[in-house]
Amino acid sequence: MAQDAQLAGLGTRRLRIALPEPSISYEQDSEWCLVEHADGWREIRFHDYAEIYSIEGLYEQLFYDILKCNSPRTVCSLLKAELTRAGANPGELRVLDLGAGNGLMGEELVGAGVASVVGVDIIPEAREAALRDRPGVYADFHILDMTALSEQQRAELRGHRFTALTCVAALGFDDIPPAAFRGAFNVVDDGGWVAFTIKDSFLSDQDSSGFAGLIKNAISDGRLEIRSSQHYQHRLATTGEPLHYQAIIGRKVADLPD
Numbered sequence: 001m002a003q004d005a006q007l008a009g010l011g012t013r014r015l016r017i018a019l020p021e022p023s024i025s026y027e028q029d030s031e032w033c034l035v036e037h038a039d040g041w042r043e044i045r046f047h048d049y050a051e052i053y054s055i056e057g058l059y060e061q062l063f064y065d066i067l068k069c070n071s072p073r074t075v076c077s078l079l080k081a082e083l084t085r086a087g088a089n090p091g092e093l094r095v096l097d098l099g100a101g102n103g104l105m106g107e108e109l110v111g112a113g114v115a116s117v118v119g120v121d122i123i124p125e126a127r128e129a130a131l132r133d134r135p136g137v138y139a140d141f142h143i144l145d146m147t148a149l150s151e152q153q154r155a156e157l158r159g160h161r162f163t164a165l166t167c168v169a170a171l172g173f174d175d176i177p178p179a180a181f182r183g184a185f186n187v188v189d190d191g192g193w194v195a196f197t198i199k200d201s202f203l204s205d206q207d208s209s210g211f212a213g214l215i216k217n218a219i220s221d222g223r224l225e226i227r228s229s230q231h232y233q234h235r236l237a238t239t240g241e242p243l244h245y246q247a248i249i250g251r252k253v254a255d256l257p258d
Contacts, residue, residue: 017062020238025241029173032044033062050200053126054125067236068235070235071169071245072107072169075249076111079166096157096166097117106138117137118138121143147177162188162230164251167184178210178211181196190252200244201245
């Protein structure tokens, strides 16, 4: 039996959301909720982002109001601290926000004084939600498969002359595979900032996703210079237990090899 978790959403919109019984534990990419909609209660898996984005206010209410997601704020704060340490001006950054979703990280960046943020996501519903919920945050928003860029798409991205990459709460679970992160990393100018979060297990020796090897090799090869990292609580699971991630801030030195 689900637990009723009705809360006020952002703005004036209210949704009724029910979570599974907290005594039942699910793998993170199998978590789900029930949402009362015009046609009745609907079961939605947390990683069915297209469906979540299509319901105005659901993403914020579910992940931020109920499950206390803290990733965009944490990463933006760490990035600002490193920019200050380096004497860099946020107002001069041109950021590629990978896995931009409906724009929460973009909003944090603009609020921190970043000059230009361009969003990239693979699902059209993300762009539609970002334009609906946060108009004016993104200078541009591309719907692209970063693992299969055409030469024209790659040239268009390079034309933005990105000086930073952000990717928050999107790596792993087949949402953004290592090849997509590599593709985004490689369209950022050398010397650019890199700020991302990743679940602890994807950096462990037991990782099978490919991320642990990608990140460790990038560091050991000198292609990614780590400036700071922080172990933090990303959000709560539906059981109420914390889910921990690593937030990593670095500088790109050179492209990552295929």
